Structure formats: C-alpha cells, structure tokens
Amino acid sequence: MGRLKRKPPSDEETFLRRFLGDPKRTGAVAPSSPFLAREMARAVDPQATGLVIELGPGTGPVTKALLARGVRRERLVLVEYDSYFCKLLAERFALTRVLRGDAYALRDTLAGRVTQPVAAVVSSLPLLNEPPARRLRLLDEAFELMGPDGLFVQFTYGLRSPVSREACAGRYIGRSGVPVLRNLPPASVWTYRRPGHAPAHGPKITKLIDHAERIGARFAAQRKATETLLNRQGDRMKEFLREAAERLNPPDERP
Numbered sequence: 001m002g003r004l005k006r007k008p009p010s011d012e013e014t015f016l017r018r019f020l021g022d023p024k025r026t027g028a029v030a031p032s033s034p035f036l037a038r039e040m041a042r043a044v045d046p047q048a049t050g051l052v053i054e055l056g057p058g059t060g061p062v063t064k065a066l067l068a069r070g071v072r073r074e075r076l077v078l079v080e081y082d083s084y085f086c087k088l089l090a091e092r093f094a095l096t097r098v099l100r101g102d103a104y105a106l107r108d109t110l111a112g113r114v115t116q117p118v119a120a121v122v123s124s125l126p127l128l129n130e131p132p133a134r135r136l137r138l139l140d141e142a143f144e145l146m147g148p149d150g151l152f153v154q155f156t157y158g159l160r161s162p163v164s165r166e167a168c169a170g171r172y173i174g175r176s177g178v179p180v181l182r183n184l185p186p187a188s189v190w191t192y193r194r195p196g197h198a199p200a201h202g203p204k205i206t207k208l209i210d211h212a213e214r215i216g217a218r219f220a221a222q223r224k225a226t227e228t229l230l231n232r233q234g235d236r237m238k239e240f241l242r243e244a245a246e247r248l249n250p251p252d253e254r255p
C-alpha cells in the first residue's frame with residue numbers, strides 16, 4: 001500500500017506556527033487579507049523605475065498583490081528574517097532576490113546585495129512592537145536608499161501613524177488611507193514621502209485626520225488608565241485573597 005502524502009500546511013497554519021514560535025517578530029496571528037495586500041500595492045506605481053523592496057513579506061500576500069499590480073518580478077527584492085518564510089517565498093514566486101536578513105538594519109542587510117536605485121519600500125514589519133527610535137531609523141535608512149520622490153508604505157493595526165507625526169516633522173509626510181475593514185483586525189495603510197513630494201490633501205481631509213489622531217490619542221490614554229486601574233484592582237484582589245486564605249488556614253496551624 002502506498003504511503004499517504006501529507007497535505008502541505010495552509011498559509012494560516014504556517015503563520016500561526018511562526019507566531020507561536022516568535023510572537024513579537026511575527027507580529028500577527030495570520031497573514032494579511034488580499035484586501036489589505038491590495039491596498040498596500042495600490043500605493044506603488046508599477047511603471048516607476050527602480051526597485052521595490054518589500055520588508056517582512058511572510059507568506060507573500062503583499063508580494064502577490066504587488067505582482068498583480070504590475071510590478072515586474074525583476075524589480076522586487078524581498079527582505080525577510082524568518083528562513084522558513086524565505087524558502088517558501090523563493091519557491092512560490094520564483095524570485096531571485098529573497099534576502100534573509102534584518103530589515104531594521106536595512107543599510108547593512110542590503111550592502112553589496114542591492115546596488116540599483118530604489119523607488120519604493122513596502123513594509124509589513126510589526127513596527128508597533130519596536131521602540132519609536134528604531135521605527136524612525138528604519139524610515140531614515142529606507143529613504144537613504146531612495147531618490148527625492150521615494151515612497152515608504154507601511155500598514156498598521158493602530159489608530160495613529162506608526163512613526164509619530166512629531167518624529168516625522170520636517171523630514172517625512174505621512175498619510176493614511178481609509179481603514180481596511182475587511183481585514184481582521186482592521187488595518188490602515190500609511191504612506192510616507194519627503195516634504196514637497198506628498199500629494200496635497202484638501203483642508204477637509206486634513207481636518208478629519210487631525211480629528212482622528214486626537215480621538216486615537218484620547219483612546220490610547222483611556223486604555224492606559226483602564227489598564228492601570230485593572231492592575232491595581234487585581235493586586236488588591238490578590239492581597240485580599242491571600243489574607244483570607246491565611247485567616248482560614250493560619251501558617252502556624254498548617255500541617
């Protein structure tokens with residue numbers, strides 16, 4: 001009797017396994033939906049010249065969307081930390097440039113491996129798991145690779161720009177798209193450009209963004225206050241239970 005062939009794991013299974021192995025780095029329990037991936041790819045001009053560097057491609061939903069958008073294979077360079085994902089990506093997309101390395105050390109990771117001009121950097125890295133200074137350094141290193149009209153694309157599950165407006169001030173202009181509600185959890189795609197190269201927003205949109213950012217900040221502050229309160233109540237409850245247990249069973253009466 002022939003041996004049963006094992007079904008290859010689905011992307012969801014693969015992703016969940018990687019997440020359980022390294023939650024901070026994997027940053028999500030499942031791959032991005034095609035809706036979010038399409039929104040990321042939509043920010044990229046398929047006709048522009050120069051490479052498109054994708055950071056943290058995982059199982060490749062954004063890669064697939066970039067190719068579907070018309071970005072030619074030869075223009076794509078993928079940078080992924082996880083060697084299992086690298087192997088899967090190279091096989092799946094027949095890409096020659098799948099680089100295993102640390103995207104947060106972008107300059108060093110690409111040194112000697114990428115010499116052509118870069119048009120855009122498209123990142124799905126879990127930026128919110130990193131300290132703000134590291135996020136800004138990533139943006140700086142990405143823009144060092146690109147000409148004045150360079151573009152950095154990033155998605156986030158957060159309500160605000162993953163690289164704060166204050167950190168970007170004078171260096172980059174960040175713009176958010178409409179949240180992709182069909183992704184779970186909903187996510188927004190942010191694009192960053194150098195000042196003078198970002199498409200203009202109308203005053204209404206600017207006002208809406210300001211408003212959304214204020215709501216986001218208020219929400220974050222309320223969440224923090226609630227967390228502190230819950231922790232305090234949890235500590236009190238533990239203390240109460242400990243005292244109650246001691247009263248019921250005093251240490252000197254224990255067997």
Ligand SMILES: C[S@@+](CC[C@H](N)C(=O)[O-])C[C@H]1O[C@@H](n2cnc3c(N)ncnc32)[C@H](O)[C@@H]1O
Pocket residue numbers: 025026027028030031032055056057058059060061062079080081082085101102103104124125126
């Ligand atoms: C949230 S997942 C996104 C995966 C995929 N792009 C998607 O949208 O489903 C983040 C990805 O970034 C990769 N990653 C995390 N830290 C990295 C680093 N320092 N350098 C390169 N890749 C990294 C993870 O291995 C994972 O594939």
